[in-house]
Amino acid sequence: MNASTVRTVQKPKPNYETTAWKWMRYSGFLLIPLVWGHVLLQDIIVGVHKIDLDYVALRWASIGWRTYDTLLLGFAFAHGVNGIRQVLQDFVHSPVLRKWLNWGLLAFWIVIVTIGGIALIGGVRSNP
Amino acid sequence: MSSFKTTMIGYAGYRGKEGHVSFLLHRITGLGTALFLTIHILDTSLVYFFPQLYSHAIDLYRTTVFGIGEIGLVFSVLFHGVNGLRVAFMDLIAPKLWSIPKQRTSTRWTLIVTLILWLPASTIMLYNILRHNYGLFGG
Numbered sequence: 081m082n083a084s085t086v087r088t089v090q091k092p093k094p095n096y097e098t099t100a101w102k103w104m105r106y107s108g109f110l111l112i113p114l115v116w117g118h119v120l121l122q123d124i125i126v127g128v129h130k131i132d133l134d135y136v137a138l139r140w141a142s143i144g145w146r147t148y149d150t151l152l153l154g155f156a157f158a159h160g161v162n163g164i165r166q167v168l169q170d171f172v173h174s175p176v177l178r179k180w181l182n183w184g185l186l187a188f189w190i191v192i193v194t195i196g197g198i199a200l201i202g203g204v205r206s207n208p
Numbered sequence: 209m210s211s212f213k214t215t216m217i218g219y220a221g222y223r224g225k226e227g228h229v230s231f232l233l234h235r236i237t238g239l240g241t242a243l244f245l246t247i248h249i250l251d252t253s254l255v256y257f258f259p260q261l262y263s264h265a266i267d268l269y270r271t272t273v274f275g276i277g278e279i280g281l282v283f284s285v286l287f288h289g290v291n292g293l294r295v296a297f298m299d300l301i302a303p304k305l306w307s308i309p310k311q312r313t314s315t316r317w318t319l320i321v322t323l324i325l326w327l328p329a330s331t332i333m334l335y336n337i338l339r340h341n342y343g344l345f346g347g
Binding site for chain 2: 088105108109111112115116119120123124127128129131132133136137153156157160161163164167170171172173174192193195196198199202203204205206
């Protein structure tokens, strides 16, 4: 082992960032089957030309697919928003601005997940 | 604004070869996927909030421009997944692999695996675009 080419880092004390770091990896492992399965089914096997309101209603009639989509919504969007946060930390160095951006991202995450969650629970409405 | 400039110069000027490519591709594909995911949660939510508008959103996704975007999205999802798996494996299971020679070879393998997965997927999606939007192959 050549010491000059191996990257070694002191293990930091657990805090929010170390937990987020770990969960980016754990959720990543989970998202491989979830997202790839979703893309394989909807984009490649079924295709957007065969997707419509009836298709969504049929799919969501199954509690299994609703659970699948709930896991996707929960894990994928949290992974994505935390990723955006990490990229923004590279560009924004002012602590005040970082704080505002983080609160903004939290609000953004809550709003979008709530909208998606309501739709998942409410399902397809045929008579609005 | 100056920190933005500093970071962009760092992104462009960093000469890490495979590591540089891998870092930039992971960020770009991740941000692209996150942007699409946000739009996709909202368009799917139309089925509950404004079901009469859902077909309009789907019509947009069926256009050739969005179809090509979809092919790019699938590349992003595949690359981000394969590369993320590589990074997570090294971070959590085999940190000794964080060496420059191992980075170079594993990054090349990541790109090869991504292309092997992406080429059949993009062929099928291109076939669907040509069939449904241009009437080819008996569509």
